[in-house]
Amino acid sequence: MPDIVSITDLTKTYGSGFQALKSVSLDIRAGEILALLGPNGAGKTTLISTVCGITRPTSGRVTVGGHDILDDYRAARRLIGLVPQEITLEPFERVINTVRFSRGLFGLGPDDAHVERVLRQLSLWDKKDSKVVELSGGMKRRVLIAKALSHEPRVLFLDEPTAGVDVELRKDMWRVVADLKADGVTIILTTHYIEEAEAIADRIGIIAKGEILLVEDKAALLKRMGQKQMVIELQSPVNAVPDGLGDFDLDLGPEGTLVYTYDTRANRTGITKLLSALSGAGLTLRDVQTRQSSLEDIFVNLVKEDAA
């Protein structure tokens, strides 16, 4: 897949001297769903805001659909829809008018059929004549999405779309995202919820302290996540993996322990076989622990390493 958004050495230092982005490079493929995970203050929103034109980059280059976001901002921005994290809507205007407004602002002529389609897709058609102030929080979030979709973007940025949203609406939101992907829209979402990234993303990026720590296919990450380790403590610590155990995926652990890595999702984990091989080799077990690296662990470890 070709890249639709290309970010090269992007840095952003605010007037206060705070460096929110440190030479971030990231290529986003056309048609994918990329989830950006990161703790608060990691730079997720700054990254999105810079690509969308709300924040000025300090240095670096960003192109959207091949258009530079500064030199050719009109063409670049026309391709982008943005759903901000905060619910920011004109409270006294009717839903349909705020959506029409967004469409016009992005340079497109009125198209009531498209506006109706978007509102129906988001289950907002019944509320089209309601004032924004009369809507529930979840409904307001849908209005924000409707506004972003009103001008038929090819790239949609969703900044924490399901923060503080109930389970039902979250599922609804995922369905909408899946529909958009089916239409070929590229989606970049930031989230705190690791399950959310797992549920809908194609690739997962982890960002902390203004740096991208990792961008990986979800499948590869999940594979890492599906692996489990068994730490075997022996009566007498060993210096090397004992002879006769070479067929097993064994590594030497700290303090003379052995570490066995296996796939929890495989039909056979090989644990029984290993244990009998161990006793066959005359080794006596003292203790056994197992541990699993979840996406959350990977995430926490990466962020921790970065902080160190």
Place this chain on the structure above:
Amino acid sequence: MNLQAVRAIYVFEMARTFRTLLQSIVSPVLSTSLYFVVFGAAIGSRIDEVEGVSYGAFIVPGLMMLSVLQQSVSNAAFGIYFPKFIGTIYELLSAPASFIEITAGYVLAAATKSLMIGLIILATSFAFVDISVQHPLWMLAFLVLTCLSFSLFGFIIGIWAQNFEQLQLVPLLIVTPLVFLGGSFYSISMLPPAWQTVTLFNPVVYLVSGFRWSFFGASDVPVVWSLLAIALFTALCVGVIAWIFRTGYRIRK
């Protein structure tokens, strides 16, 4: 040019005006009527004529200017301040629209509203005084230009303001005194010579003078000066707004 964006902003802002139509119209009509009662009837009855015009009629252009200037500044200031305050400005900043288009949308909407109010005040004044307009086209031209230039000024105030107090500050502390001291209710020739000179530094004098000329054919300063003053003020405001958008002053981090 993204003319759709100008149109979208204009329509959206005018919708706000029409949502609050009653309060938008009732308040200027009421305050104008009060001015006519107090200045026109009560005080004006002791003043015969100013420059050959009955005092009641003489104050009409000044009254219109008073409301139009206040309304232009506060409409445009509120128009751009509100998106900043509630956060919807993100959409303007991320839109494929230049500062010219964004400013045009807000300023045209604010100017339209104050033009409407100016004309409503004129219509109201017909109920109180006998008045005719000598140069109706010039009158309209002065009115439109004033609405536009002061809406530009208001737009700047709206971007500069960081809270509602600041939003009120400039219209209240600067615009109102300038209008009152700008010959709205008197001819500057009625002032002592030293004050006449001071007054010439007040830009509103040129606006009121030119506007009054379009009504009665007499002015405090030459009409050309009035036009020049508006042109200069407009150019200054456009320059400041261009600078604001180039540097992102108080809108783009």
